[in-house]
Amino acid sequence: MKDEGGGMKPDSSNAEPARTKREFSSFVHHPSLSLLCRVLVGGTFIVAATMKLMVPSENFEAAVRAFQLVPESWEWPIALVLPWIELFAGAFCLVGLYTRWSAAVIAGMLVGFVGALIWVQWKGLDLQTCGCFGRWDFVKTPGGLLVRDLVLLALTLPLLRRQRFWCSLEEYARAKQ
């Protein structure tokens, strides 16, 4: 930078990268993008939970068992509780209520799912189904499931940084005050 007559002029060699960075930041932080992330992530979790909750819990218990990851005594509680956590976290994220908390719960679950799929790959287990969407899952291979979960995780991360969410119940509650 060079001082000319007391005024500061931007260094032209640094201006473009800085601008590109700001434009990218502006795009990433655009309110509608966070809404899109909420719809995709929250919607996916609601559908996944519904597919599990509409069938007897024993079906999902068998899917949990197939991963051979948790002790036998944990399989039934996981099969019983996990779909409800998915449903609540997905719905809260979608409607924008306690959004960061719900996004954090979703991110935690996704990290767990990614870990479980890496375990499956490492152990060379042959899963009949991952149990994610019951029998309606169109992704069948552990590799494909891993990619899907990583994409969802990438969509969840921006939600963890935000304080306010466009078109959310939180904003509605603020407006009502």
Add this chain to the structure above:
Amino acid sequence: MANEPLPPDPEQIVPAPPTSRTTLIGLAVALVVVLVGFVLVIKWMNRPASLGDTSSLPVLGEPNAPLTIYEYASFTCERCAQVRPMVKEVLSRYPGQVKVAFIHLPQGPPVATQAALAGLCAQEQGKFWEFADLMFERQASWYRDPNPLPLWLTYASQAGMDTNRLAQCLNSEQMAKTIQQQAMMAAGQVIQSTPTFLIGNSRLPQPRSVDDFVRLIDKELAAQKKG
């Protein structure tokens, strides 16, 4: 243009004004109530239907046994082959108390349906269990064979079946309809994977050991005694 400042993102820079905790909790409670109601409705809409007419299913064990275990399985399913010894052990532990009825749920490649048809044809000749035992025991030999029929005919012959009748029966439309009916039975019972066992009001998908059966059978027999 290049030096024109970008408008700041208000959501990032302006601190969020406080929101009434009561309003947020009220909204959260309302959402939870809606979700629980939603789940209760979908669970009620997808409740398992009755099995319907099961008189035509092949039965292993004492026919008058008070408790029937319905086994949904496929000849091509590896796990189904692995649980066969468990099923036999269960029957020997509960003589006269338990019987097993087999329902075909062919999943996966087309050979699964063909194998199920062969099973129905064996049943027609009164040799289902003998044929099923051979199909499961030698699953690895025929499962990936592009033309497993010669092997099936060998098993049929070993099971004491008329192989010519079996070859004709495999093209029977009636048998294909029966497979469809059994698949509908599975759909009505919300069966998603094989093997799955229905034991009274309980279900047991992919059992690990005989103990899994024993736990549910004892429960169901005790409930029958009380009832």
